[in-house]
Amino acid sequence: MTTSMSSPAMVGRQADLAWLEGLLEEARNGAPRTVVLGGEAGIGKTRLLREFTAGLGADVRVLAGQSVDLGEVAAPYAPVKAALRSLVAEIGPESMLEAVGPGRAAVVALLPELAASEAGGTPPQPSGAAAAGQLHEAIAVLLENVSRDRPTVFAIEDLHWIDVASLALLRFLMRALTSSRVLILLTYRTEDIGRGHPVRGFLSEIERDRWVERRELSRLTRAQVRKLARLLVAGAPADRAVEVPTDQIVDSIYRRSEGVPFFIEELIGIDGCREAGMPDTLRDLLLARYERLSEGAQHLLRVISTGGVRISHGLLEAVYPGSSDELDAAAREAVIAGVLTVDGDDYAFRHALVREAILADLLPGERGRFHARYAEAYEALSATGTRRLAAEISFHWLGAHDAERAFPATIQAMREARASAAYATAAQLGERALGLWEVVHEPERAAGMDKIELMGRTSWYLRNAGEAERALALLKAALVECPDGDLQVPRLLRDQALTLSSLARHGSVELLEQALERLDGRDDPVARELRAAVLVSLAGRLMLTGERRLAIEVSRRAFDLAVQPDVDAIRSASIAKNIESVSRSVDGEIDEAIAGLEQARELSEGDGAAMLRYWVNASDLHYLAGSHEHAVRLAEEGLARARAQGLERSTGVLLASNAVDPLIALGQWERADELIERGLALDPAAPFTVYLLRARLRSQLWRGRVEEALAGFRVARPIMTPVAEYERQARFSVGRVAAELALEAGDLAGAWAECAPLFDEPPLEPGHALPFAWVAARVLSTTARAQRSSPDPIEGDGEGDGVVDRARRLLEAFEAVAHWPTTRLWRAFLDAELADVWAAAGQAASGTAAAAAEASASRVALWRAARAEADDSRAPIFLAPYAAFRLGEAELAAGDRLAARAGLQAAFDLAETTGVGLVRLHAERVARAAGLAVGAAGDRSDGGVAAVRDDAGAEASADPALDELTARERQVLDLIAEGLSNRQIGDRLFISGKTASVHVSAILRKLGASTRTEAAVRAGALR
The missing domain is CATH 1.10.10.10 (Winged helix-like DNA-binding domain superfamily/Winged helix DNA-binding domain)
Incomplete structure (x- = not known):
């Protein structure tokens, strides 16, 4: 129903349309994609979207929503609600709620009109980040389920007006919809996302996602302008005489429109093809139809x-x-x-x-009157109870300059945003209400709370929206304004401590202690409940910082207070017992700790947060104690509950990492990979991300993808460092994998520096410390062997800090935690590694052949013992092939080449069977250097000695001189080129220095070289 000049066909967008159709085909085949269309105003984004959706068949579902322009604070989830309501209209509320699954409460909170269809009433909705996470997860599940029936296009227009909550949801959906047939299609106006606009950061972030396609529509060329002009003229109404545009007119239209399709349509639609009278300015052009x-x-x-x-x-x-x-x-x-x-x-x-x-x-007057009419109309609609419209009411009363009526609407809009888990919007509205506080008559009565409470609530919204810095600033301001003896002071101090923790900063313990001091002398039930909550928070902080004895004392105080008859603090009681149990386990009281955790589980029944806390700590404790399969079961139980509660992005990620660690220990690499990639795709907060990144790096390393792991660590280190500085457990986890990677890179000094957490105070957590001590022993073992073959000794980091001194310090640290169930396993590996250190020290002292032989025999015995311990069910899967490899190495150094070949072959076979690619690589390297055949050539019956071809051995060299060299001489020549001495060559190839000297002499003779340098240079030139 229009006579506007609109082209019957698009011009210049055929390639873009084909591109969208191709991406939809990928989504149809189970590869969900996201498309982001940008462009200036009038460039044709909406027209392209309409052409695309109009051409879809009945087998494709389109859910579309458009962002609403409500100034700086947009209505929460407005475009998402519009899209979902179209789905409700299509499939009905009952089918909609059935497709949502466990997250029905969150969707009902978003769309209250669905409440009537919720059988048995609306279930309770979690609070905080849980609510937002549940809503995100619920919508993801909904889209996944409906897309199984029909491929689905989820389109959101005008991203430049979108609210922050919807933007966060889109970010989640783009990563979470990995098993769906959904094409997400977003449009935005490029000139409206300036510096500081949230969409600018969103666009920068998604550019790294391989499943996201982004394109900006270009202006039309002169030829395309001519084509569009002629199409517009051909489609003009019969009552309008429009001439075919001449070249002069096309030039004028092209110049004035600058190739923007909307402006071309306006120019031709207003004045046909007459150049005279065409508007000179953009404003005149836009208002030309209106003014007529x-x-x-x-x-x-x-x-x-x-x-x-x-x-x-x-x-x-x-x-x-x-x-x-x-x-x-x-x-x-x-x-x-x-x-x-x-x-x-x-x-x-x-x-x-x-x-x-x-x-x-x-005009100003009519603007105010119109806003007032809209505010009154929205209030009337809101009174029916079917829609939440407080954000619109607040916006329009502000536009009408009526603060008295805008203020209560703003408070109500804040509550509505909170109810739908739109915390960023709730925070914006809270800040708006605080700005109106001083100009409103009786604000406390209108708000139903005092200013300090409003500041506290707004800070909580900010923290849940990821704006911890702003939340911290608001809490500090609230503390300044709050009367000293008010009960809100300790609550604000506790909130400030929790906010600092979310920022991974120190100072939360001191703030919690101040909160407890402010509660002294208060004995009413509300104060006791708050004291219990503060004590639990303090105990948790103390546990994470390693002060376990104090954590036990504080958690017991919290528990005793929380179980008092007139205190409603069952969650605090459960979490307090949980923290006490985990802290007791550090002293080796494993059975008591497990019993305490089960008591915490019984107390937590009915409380989702406390139950999840149980699963997190119980799964971690069983993993550290070596019960890997049980740890996986517990972590996966918790992960399933976290998903049901909409917490997969927070606690769920922590539980996923708790499942990943034992899965790696069991050698179930693919299952671990799935959990890691799923967790990282959810874009969790940094503290949760660190554990997944660390697990992925360890998995890559032990599977032999060393370069990939090293590159990944360089990217992940800036994320890991702040969390590791704050959390002791993260410091151990990150330090261990960092030391292993540095060791593989040959950076021995850097590897030892990464082992510093082992010598921190207070005493170590044994479950983390024991395997870390083994890594440190590997560093010392490699250092000792490197010093033996190096003309320049590797120095320690200070006087009295040589390799032997470091080994002694490491043993002392190990003994301090030698009460853990896996101590015997890790002690066997520690002793075997450190044998190289003691052997190097003994040889330096005596220098006799007998001492060297005795040291070699000792190393073989120790590695046999370690290999036997690796069969323990508590041992990680990679220890058996690693021990077999080191045993073969020790036998080779002892001169038993037959046993060495068998040992290296066993290591190779074990590594192949278990997927431990790192050991396979090392076994192949050592065997190749020693001239032994393992792996594919392992079935040769040549007594264990085989010629090993290098890259040049596949076919004859271009120069006969190189062809005369044997495979072993080629290896020696490569090491000569590295500048190694005969002794160093012997150590590298597991031969004596004298044998190396014989090979060097033969090489010089065959190449006709008089010096080692000439031989290296000549060989390089010949190659």
Whole structure:
């Protein structure tokens, strides 16, 4: 119903359309994709989207929503609600809720009109990050389920007006919809996302995602402008005589429109192809159609522009001051003129730019009156209880400059945003209400709370929205304003401590202690409940910082207080018992700790947060004690519950990492990979991300993907460091994998530096310390062997800090935690590694052949013992092939080549069977250097000695001189080129220095070289 000049066909966008159709085909085949279309106003984003969706068959479902322009604080989830309501209209509320699954409560909170369809009433919704996570997960599950029936296009237009909550949801969906047939399609206006706009950061972030495609639409060329102009002329109404555009007219249109399709349509639609009278400015162009309308139609458009780009007929009737007949007549005139379009029951501006131009042309008085009418109309709609419209009411009363009526609407909008887990929007509205506090009469009565409580709530919203810095600043301001003896002071101090913890900063313990001091002398139930909560938070902090004895004492105090009859603090009681149990386990009281955790589980029944805390700590304790399969079961139970509660992105990620560690220990690499990649795709907070990144690096390393692990560590280190500095457990986890990677890279000094947490105070947590001590022993073993073959000794980091001194310190640290169930296993590996250190020290002291032989025999015996211990069910899967490899190495150094070949072959076979690629690589390297055949050549019956071809051995060299060298001489020549001495060559190839000297002499003779340097240079030239 329009006579506006609009081309019957798109021009210049065929490639873009084909691109979208190709991406939809990928999504149809189970590879979900996200498309982000950008471009300046009028470039054709909406037209392209409409052409794309119009061409889809009935087998594709389209769910579309458009962001609403409500200034700086947009209505929470407005475009998402519009898209979901279209799905409700299509499949019905019952089917909708069935498809959502466990997250029904979150979706009902978002769309209250679904409550009537929720059998048995609406279940309780979690709070904090749990609510937001549950909503995100629920919508992801919904889209996954409906896309199984039909491929689904989830389109959100005008991203530049989107609210922060919807943006966070989109970020989640883009990573979480990995097993769906969904194409997410987003559009935005490029000129409206300046510096500081949240969408700018969003776009920068998603560029790293391989499943995201981003494209900006370009302006039309002159040839395309000509084609579009002719199509517009051909499609002009019969009552309009429009001439075919001449080259002069095309040039004029091209110059004035700059190739923007909307402006081309406006220029031809307004003045046909006459150059005379064409508008000179953009404002004139946008208002040209509007200014040709009657006053009644212009008045209607001014009213509509105040309400937004799109407005329903029912709402327009409520705000329009004239009669229904006058409204219909004015609307018809605007539609015929091509300013408005009709879409179902809605009126919409043909382009947002026209609406913005009309809005800017409003007089101050009429702007205020129109806003007041909208506010009153929305209040009337809200009173029916079917829609949450407080954000719109607040916006329009502010536009009407009525603070007294805007303030309560803002408070209500804040509560509504909180109810739908839109914490960023709730925080913005809370800050708006704080800004109005001083200009409103009796704000406490209108808000239902005092200013300090509002500041505390707003800070909580900020923290849950990821704005911890702003939350901290607001809490500090609240503490300044709060009366010293008020009960809110300790609550604010506790909140400040929790906020600091979320930022991985120190100082939370001191703040919690201050909160307890402020509670001294208060014995009412509310104060005791708060004291119990503060004590639990303090005990948790103390446990994480390693002060376990104090953590036990504080958690017991919290438990005794929480179980008092008049204190409603069962969650605090469960978590207190949990913390006490985990802290007791550090002293070796494993059975007592497990019993205490089971008591915590019984107390936590019915409390999701406490139950998840049980699963986190119980799965971790069983893993550290070596019960890997039980640890996996517990972690996966907890992960399933976390998903059901919508907490997969937070606690769920922690539980995923708790499952990944024992899965790696069991050699179930693929299952571990799935959990790691799923967890990282959820874009969790840094403290949760660290554990997954660390697990992925360890998995890559032990599977032999060393370069990939090293590159990944360089990227991950900046994320890991702040968390490791704050959390002791993270410091151990990160330090251990960092030391292993540095060791593989040959950076022995760096590897030892990464072992520093082993010597920290207070005493170590044994479950983490024992395997870390083994890594440190590997560093010392490699260092001792390197010193033996190096002319320049590797120095320690200070006087008295040589390799032997370091080994003694390491043993002392190990003995301090030698009460753990896996001590015997790790002690066997520690002794075997350190044998190289003691042997190097003994040889340096005596220098006799007998001492060397005795040391070699000792190393073989120790590695046999370690290999036997590696068969323990508590041993990680990679220890058996590693011990077999080191045993073969020790036998080779002892001169038993037959046993060495068998040992290295066993290591190779074990590594192949278990997927421990790192050991396979090392076994192949050592065997190749020693001239032994393992792996594919392991079935040769040559007594264990085989010629090993290097890369040049596959075919004859270009120079006969190199062809005369044996495989062993080629190896020696490579080491000569590295500058190694005969002794160093012997150590590298497991031969004596004298034998190395014989090979060097043969090489010089065959190459006709008089010096080692000449031989190296000559060999390089020949190659």
